[in-house]
Amino acid sequence: MLPLVRGFASVSRRDVLTAAVLGATVPVGVLAGLGKRDSRARPKYWPPVLSTAASAGSWAAAGPARTKESVLQIVAHPDDDLFFINPEVGQSLRSGRPLASVYLTSGESNGVNGPDPGVHSGLCRPVPDKAKYAKARQNGIRAAYAEMVTGDAVHPWRRTVIATAGGGLAELDTLQGHPHIHLVWTLLHEAGSITGDRPQSLHALWDGRTRSIRSQLAYGGLVIRDFSYSAEQLIQTLVGYLRLFRPTHVRMQDPTPGRLDRNHKYADHQDHLYGARFVQRALARYASACERPHFTVQTYLGYFNGGLPGTLDPASGESKARTMETYSWSGAPRNSCQDPAGCGDKNVAAHPKRHWSHSIHHARDTGTCWLQTGKDDSLWAFAVLSGRIVFWHRPAGGTGLLSEGQWRGPTFLPGIGIDAGVRPITLPDGRIAVLGTRTLTGKQPGDYRREVGFTVQRESDHSFEPWHSLGTPESCDHAGTSDISAPAVSVDADHTMTVFLRDSRHQLTARTRLAGGSWTPWRHLGGEEVHGDPVVGRDSMGRTYVLASTPHSVLAWVRDQPGTSAHGPLPTGLPPTTLPLTVRRDGDGIRVYFRKPRSGNVRTARLRAADLVSARSHTSRWPSNESSPVEVADLGGPQGYGPVSVNRTCWGDFLLAARSATGDLATAWSPSATPKRRLRWRHTGFLLAGAPSSTQLASGGAALTVLGLDGRLYWTHTTDKGPFLAPWQPAVPGQLPPGWKGDVNAQPRSSR
DSSP: OOOOOTTSOOOOHHHHHHHHHHHTTSSOOOOBOSOOOOOSOOOOOOOOGGGSOOOTTOOTTOTTOOOOOOEEEEESSTTHHHHHTTTHHHHHHTTTSOEEEEEEEOOOTTSOOSOOOOTTSOOOOOOOOHHHHHHHHHHHHHHHHHHHHHSOTTOOEEEEEEEOTTSOEEEEEEETTOTTEEEEEEEEOOOSSSSSOOSSSHHHHHHTSSSOEEBOOOTTOSOOSOOEEOHHHHHHHHHHHHHHHOOSEEEEEOSOOOBOTTTOOBSSOHHHHHHHHHHHHHHHHHHTOSSSOOOEEEEEOOGGGGGSOOOSOHHHHHHHHHHHHHHTTTTTTSSOOOOTTOSSOHHHHHOOOHHHHTOOOBSSOOOSOOEEEOTTSOEEEEEEETTEEEEEEEOOTTSGGGSSOOOEEEEEOSOSSBOSOOEEEEOTTSOEEEEEEEEEOOSSGGGOEEEEEEEEBOTTTOOBOOOEEEEOSOSOHHHHTTOOOOOEEEEOTTOOEEEEEEOTTSOEEEEEEOTTSOBOOOEEEEOSSOEEEEEEEEOTTOOEEEEEEOSSOEEEEEESSTTSOOEEEEEOOOOOOOSOOEEEEETTEEEEEEEOTTTOOEEEEEEEHHHHHTTTTSOSSOOTTSOOSOOEEEOOOOOOOSOEEEEEOTTSOEEEEEEOTTSEEEEEEESSSSOSSOOOOEEEEEEEEEEEEEEEOTTSOEEEEEEETTSOEEEEEEETTEEEEOOOEESSTTOOOTTOOOOTTOOOOOOO
C-alpha cells in the first residue's frame, strides 16, 4: 500500500497504476494528489487572447509543418520563472509542447510567509517556519501553472520522488491529464539575502567557501530525508535533469547581471547569478554528450527589470500579474488548496512588484543580422546550438531563390561555450566573419570570465578558421560579473574592423583591427547608463553610426570617415525604448526601429549626423527646454517585445518581422518607411528562439529566417508576384533534432 501524506487525498487505483509507470522511470516512487479539492464553486480563469500563444503547429499558409520543441527552465527560486520568464512560460504551456521547470532552492527565505505588520499595528508578527514557507511557495507555483494550462488553479498534480544523479532526492510533479508538463523541486537552501555573505548558499558553494550545501525540505513534502550536495554533485544533478527531459530549448537566469552604478552591489539576487553559473557548467558537460538533441539557450534579466522601461502591452502585463496573484494566494477562493502551510507566497501579495510583472528582457540573442547573403543570392544563416556556432548554407543554384538550391546544415564551427547571439558580417572581399562572446567557466571560481572573439572564412575553401579571442575590457569577473554585451561591428573598405562593446560600467568600449592585421587595445568611448547591445549602421555618405540604448533614450557615436575618431556620446532626442534597436541605411542618414515601452508597438525615426553633431555640447540626455529634431512614426504592431527585423525590397516595400504578444512570429509589409496607416500584421503561429533575421537579395527580393524552439531553422522568401511571402518551410525538410521522440505524452526518461 502506498503511504499517504498528511493533508493529501487518498490514492485511487488509477493513481497506483500511474505510480507504477513513473516508478519504472525513476528509482523512488511515492505518489499523492496535490490536496483536497475545495468543494466550493470556483470560476475558471482563461487568460486573454493576446496572452495566449497560438498552437505551435498552426503555420500560416504552410500546410502541415509543425515544430517539435521541448523546453526546460532552470531557476533559483519558486517564482523566478513567473516574474522574469513569463509570459513565455504561459506561451509554451499553452502550445501543447513539453515543458519542465526546475527550482534549485526551496526559496524559504526567513521562513515568514507575509509582511511584518509593524509594532504599531497591534498584530503579532508571523512565526518563522522555513519548511511551511517553502511548501506554501510550492503550492503557489502549482496553482499558477495549473491555472495557465487548465483555467483551474486547484487542478491536481501527480507527485513522485526521484533519486537525482548527484546522490540526493527531488520531487517531480506532473500535471494530471497533461503528462508533458513537469515541476522539479531540488530542495536546496537559499541564501536568504540578496547580496549578504551566507555560508549556506550557492555563492559560497561556487566560490569553494563551503564544501556542500544542505537541503531545505518542505512541510509535509514527499522528500523526508535530508541530503547535501557538493559543487560537483550539484552539477551532476543538473546534467541528470538535462538527460531526463532532453530539451531543445533551455531557459535560465542571467549569470552575468553586472553591478549597480550607484552602489556597485549585484544587480540581481546572488542565487540567480550563481545558480545560473552552475547551470552553465552543467550545460557545457551535457553538450559534450553524443546522444542528445541540439539545444538553444535563452537567458533572462532579473531584478534590474525594475530599472528599465516596461516591455509588455497592458493586456499581457495584466495577464502576467494575474498569474502572480494566483501564486501569491491573493486570489482566494480561486486558489484554495487547504494546506496548513498555506497556498501561496503572501510576501508577493503584499508587494506585487508591477515593474517586474509588466516586463521581460532577454539578456542575450537580441540581434537581427544573423542571416547574410552573397552577391549571387546564396544565403548563410548563423546561430548557436549546444554552445557552438553553427551555420546553414543555401547555394544560389544559378537562378536565385526560385531555383532548386537546397539548404545544408547545421554545420558546427570550432569553439565551445559560445553565448547566444552571434554577429556575422560580410567583409569587402566577400568572406564572412562571425563575432560573438563566449563563457569560460574554468575549474576554479576565479577562472570564470566572458570574452569577445571571432571566426572568419578562409580564402581558399571558405571553411572557417578556429576561434580568435579578442579578450575583454573587464579587469576581472569580480569587478563587474563579466557583464558585457554582444559585439557590434563595422568594417571599412581597407579591411579595418572595429568592434564595439558595452562594458560592465555601462559605457561603450571599442577595439580596432588595423589594415595590417594588428589590434589596438580596448579604449573607452564614454556614455552613461548604457544597457543592452549596441548596433552599427552606415549612411550613403560613408559615415558610421553606433547607437546604444539607455533607460531614458538612445545615445549615438558618429565617425565621419574611416580612420577618424568618433564623435560622441551624442543625445539623439529619441524617446525611451525597450532596449533592442535595429538600424538600416536611409539616404544621408540612418533609420532606427525600436519598440514603444508598455505597448510593443513598432516605432521608427530617421537620424542624421548633422543633427546629432550639432548637439554634441549637450549631456547624454536631450535638454528638456529644447525640441528634438527627430520625428518618430508609430507603425503599430502585434504588441510583443524584442527587436524588429526590417529589410527593403526592390519594389520599395519594407518587410518587418517581430515577436508578437502571443510569443509567435508576426510579419507585416510597409509601403514606405513611414506609412500613413498602421500596418497589418500576420501571425505565423509558431514560437521562436531569439530574434528573426531578414536580408535583401541581389535579385531584389528578401529572405526571412527564424530559429524554432526545436533548434531547427525555418525560412520564407518573397515570390515573383511582388511583396508576398512564400509558405514557411524548414530549411532542411524532414530533419528532426537528434534523439527526438516526438511524443508529447511520453514520460521523461530516468536521470540515471
